[in-house]
Amino acid sequence: MSIDVKDRQKTFKAASLMGPRSGLPTVVDSDGEKITRIRPMYYEDYANWESLNPYKIIAKGKEFTPPKKSLPAVYYLSYKKRVYSNNRVKWPLKRVDWNLEGERNPQNRGKSKYERISWDEATDIIAKETMRIKEKYGMSAVLAEADMHGEGKHVAPSHGCMNRLLALLGGYTVQMRNEDSWEGWYWGSKHVWGGEPVGQPQPSGNVWPDIAKHADTLLFWAADPEVTAAGFEGYVPSKLSYWLHSLGQKFIFIDPALNFTGVNQADKWIPVLPNTDAALGLAICYVWLTEGCYDKEYVKTHVVGAEPFFDYVLGKTEDGIPKTPKWASEKTSVPSYTIKALARHWAKNVTSLTIGNGGPGIRGPYSHEHCRIQSILLSMQGLAKPGRHLAKWLEWALMSKDYAMPFQGIEEMNIPHRAELVRPAGALFDEDMIKEMNKRGMSDVGAIDAEEMVRRLTEKDFGFAEVLSMSDAQKKVGRLVEITNPIPTPPAQAVPKCMVHDAILNDEIEWYGLYSFCGPVKEQWDKFKFPEKNCSRIHMIWTDSPCMVTCWNDGYNFVKALQSDEIEFVVAQHPWLENDCYLADLILPVQTKFEMEDICDDATSGGITSVFHEMAACPPVGESLNDFDCVAEVARKIGHDIYMRYTANETTSADCVDLFWQGSGVAHLDTEDSFKNKGIFFVPCKPDMQETIPPGYRPFADDPENNPLKTPTGKLEFTSTGLQKHFPDDKERPPYPIWIEKGEFHDESLSSERAKDYPLLCMSNHGRWRFHANLDDITWHREIETMKIRGKDGYQYEPAWLNTKTAAELGIQHGDIVKVYNERGVVLCGAYVTERVVPQTVYVDHGARFDPIDPLWLDRGGAVNLITPHAISSKNATGMVVSGFLVAVEKVMDEEMGAWMKKYPEAFARKVDPDCGVCLDGWLV
């Protein structure tokens, strides 16, 4: 017997949850109307395996080779539910009490519902409003929020198609994303070891094979490859960690929670109170100094400024406190004998430290101090000697000419995309990075022609937005210039994403060092302000794939800012009605990438790199258009000339795919027309990569004089010469790193006075079953017990992890509805009582969807970023703080819930799907 298994149409798709250049190919079956299933791709169906030179890491008698099929993360396999979610925006929506000609009711943003309108009406409104704002305040009154955490697409990308249109209308205001994945390394470690542009070791090529061959121990310091790597790479990192463990490497997890990798791979779990890791690091250093068990010779030849830091650790400086294991034990809750054991184990065994862009390194108050101390510890044991690295489980190809895993292709590829990340005039770049990016055409970080760049660096006031983000290969395809770069004027000014609320609510703001994403260290010395001279304050916001309330700092304050009557119009474009969409006056329905044609590259999975053609897997849902066409429809209303320039004379998606392939950098290798005939071209692995590319900072380790780092002295700087020169009196980021229990900007320790009212530390990380604020609506995930907790009222609450002991002290039982709160507001969660988290802590992942009861202070969805601290990382470091902050947790009693229901009957009456949660129907009138 055999039946129609509905696989006659097969298309390739990557979910690409972390923007362009992320993701791996899957095969999507459909019957032409509806997606049937999503499966791994078997590479041998499309190419001869041996001809791809699959890499082989050999260590301790065992081999690691890339899988012969893609290993999609669970999110990919459930994406059908995302496409057909009942939370999709199906048609243009307008907030019922926002009227173009009448009352705008900004105070009702986040409260009032929506009505369906036509595309014609919607685009009319946006075109008229944009031109009215331009006329009244100038284009700088329009803020474009377009910077990641949505789907990665190329032909019609999320994240910035509106940039193209706004730039055609004149210099607007660009929201400059803070370095949300790398805050601590960016603002901290960069001052120890350079590591331009993000502050993590650079170069980082070939480090994993070196670790496999030489390391005895891997420290997972807030690293969870099962979670944070999955959205980028799929599950090759998972396979890699199982393999490394099978070699006999000892896996030690330092983490407030036993994370999803640790649950069955940890040889040792050291629970630590959230964001006290800097104290732990200092005590490790103390043990090494007092017992002499560090690489003194290496420090002598490779380090400057060690003495002042060592004096601080030993208590010989002003504070007079030796940073002993006993001292650290009180702060971290780790027994002092365990701290000593850890320090000695690290000193005795060849150890690499592994990270996953999570934890205190990016998310805590003063994250730069923890990261600097981490860098110093690695340096004290001979950084980049065999098996001694800082290695990442993800972003293996990030801004490095060489990959951390040996899946690098024989030639570098990069697919252009039609929404450049633009920077305001005067933004700086690291010149080497530019040269590198230019070679690769790394359009997602705004690469440009290197010579042109240097010229413009010397002609100060020239805007960069105009210049071309073209690799050499791309420049050969003439029309690409026209298609990808129509921008005649750069944005007039920038606002740091982590300070957008301040920019709206304050007269003016100032900050240091964030005027371009991934800027060079020298940008950190410069002060910027908003509004710029001759520029306007913000009166209109155009946002795509928005997630400020669910991923950024002090979300309730962001709501307050958007309810300001200064903000006359907010337009959002997004496939789903979620996150900041409720704050918009008008919402455009966007197709998911499964509904549109595109081209994609896999430079991240760790398997075999490839470029593939993505056809639409199903017809569009509702009246949705792709991101590019949403903006094009507005451009059409503004005027024919603008429309033709925006669309580069109506270039079609199919044309773009063809041109982007020609400009991919690898088209010339495809002698058998595989891309055209089979829809995918695999780039063979560089065969001699492991022999020819030194691992990470090895050249520096071998010969520091001739291979200097990108620090001012070329050496590892335990005391930063740059910080000493520019911020000698900064108490929160002094020249050498310190423990800050309480500072001018943050007071988030258990020893604080505030802890009397808010006695728990809240930790937050990437969710296991979401990617940032994506995928919270997948019913098949929401029934997994660590994804949601169904309360006694039937609502699926976001889990708040509490240690058994802490829960008992609070009188809370597993499954209780609880409120997690502080001065900034209340977020409702479901208690998840477990032994997997340290006491005195509550752990709530970020990214649960906002379900406002009162949008200024009470949320039922569990979007914990609503109550994250307002202040930036520290006085002169413009990052965000979204973990390691004080809260209280209490059981919600029936009387209190009843009172809320009485006070907010409309919010509680909104339809919520029992299995999907908040949904479109709940927000329609």
Added chain:
Amino acid sequence: MAKAFVIDVALCSGCYCCQVACKDEHCGNDWSPYAKPQPDTGQFWLKICEKPDGTIPKVRVTYTPKLCNHCERPACIAACGKEAIKKRDDGLVLIDPEICTGCGKCMDACPYESIYKNEDSKLCQKCTGCAHLLDSGYNEPRCTEVCPTGAFQFGDESELADLIKGADVLKPETGIGPKVYYRNIPGQFIAGTLFDPIEDEIIEYARVMAVSGGKIINVLSDDFGDFWLRDLAVGAWDITITKEGYEHKHFYNLRTDECVNLGDIALDRKA
């Protein structure tokens, strides 16, 4: 030749890909006459069961995928009064949705609780081994195909013989010949950390001996002072901790119905 599943529990990362891929295949897709759609939520033709053990910081989680065991002598077939359940030549057991009346007798009979009652379609339903795909030329069901670590495999029992050797089945006492084999199901553990409270140091190389009935297990504490007595049978264990220069320490009659973390144990120096 009978088909079988083999699951290496030690390699299961708990990613839930198998559970979700099963839903991707069977929710909203009608594969009659093999099966009608699986309900979107609440039922699991393949279910990951996760079990946490121990207390902080000696904790682990074990993930065990559970599904229809496609038994050699299925209890469900015997229980069904309508002859709706059939065993195919390849050993897969299918409930025919055309014949099933949803009476639920098979559910009661299945010792593995792998059959669900679909209240919408009034059918009893369960894993089909993705027989509709196998019959269309696919090599394996969705659940095993998506397993990233290779923990979950499917094939002819004879081809999997090496993996099946020494593997366990769930509830072997039923004697109905289940065809889902589990490798490396972990036993219980007793663990702890040894330290010297005066010196404020961990104690390495202490001998920890566990005795239960005639069984004796010895381990040494490691450089964190940790000891792990793993893969213990459920029962009552006596523990003796010895280290030169320290008083012996005993724990008697420790029950291992649950895993035991003895916590941080101070050893006293001999006078």
